[in-house]
Amino acid sequence: MNVTLRVNGTPSASALFLRPWRDGDVEPLVRVYRDPVLRRWTSLPVESVEDAVAWLELQRRGWETGERLSFAVHEDQSGTGEGRLVGNVVMKRTGPRQESAEVGYWTAAHARGRGVAPRALEALTKWAFDVFAVEGLERLDLLHQVDNLASCRVAEKAGYRFHQVLPAQPPFPGDGHLHIRQAGTPA
Template identity: 85%
Template sequence: MNVTLRVRATPSASALFLRPWTDDDVEPLVEAYRDPTLRRWTTLPVETIEDAAKWLELQRRGWETGERMSFAVYRGHFGGGEGRLAGNVVMKRTGSSRESAEVGYWTAAHARGRGVASRALEALTGWAFDVFAVEGLERLDLLHQVDNLASCRVAEKAGYGFHQVLPAQPPFPGEGHLHIRRADAPT
């Protein structure tokens, strides 16, 4: 699927564009994963070019199966020069239910605190409800570890209300938060 999402610049934040990951993202992906904070919150390690190639293959297969639609998030303007890799947003549709899906994200160290995650998540959310409503998508779930306070703030900024505390279960070592956004929620 050839999808590009654009988020306009604001007086305090640069423009963003989101697109499916490509082989051109190998080196920026490895660079982003050098950040210990990012590695702390993610479950798939990317330390080498080979790791990045495997990670990108997982993203490609996800698009092919429709189970994992993952977008590279870039700051800057589309075309001419893409800017710098700022993060990732993903929608995961596993299992038989088409009423709900899970979303996730991460932000590169240089892009944190600049509204990238919440704005990219909002773009993904709008796209998901627009594209998958016909298949019955009504709810998006966002999960994060309880001690990841930044993810809690991002969820709330993007309109994902806190729903409940979840018990620890692999691969996550501690309790988590479940945030939910419904298709009919006001924006």
């Protein structure tokens, strides 16, 4: 599937370009995953080129099945649609004709604190509701560990309202937060 999402820049934030992951993203992915903070909050480790290749294959298969629609997020300062890798956003579905799906994201260390995650998440959210409304998508769920305060802020900035605390269960070793965004709800 050839999907490209653009997020316009502002005086304080550069534009973003979101596209499905490619084989050429191996090296940037390995570099970004060297960050211990990122590794703490993600469940799929990328510590080597081999890990990155396997991770990218998972993303490719996800697009084929429609169950894991993952986008590389790039900073697009030049307007060319290619730039430095700054993050990832993903929508996970268990199949077509589902009323809900789960979203997730991560941000590269060099891009944190600049609004990348909420802007990319908002682009993914709008796209998901636009594309999958015909299949009945009405709600997107965002889960994170209770102690991941940065993810809580991202969720709130992107219009995902806190819904409840969830007891610890894989992949979360501790209690988690569930945030929800309903179709038609502004950020």
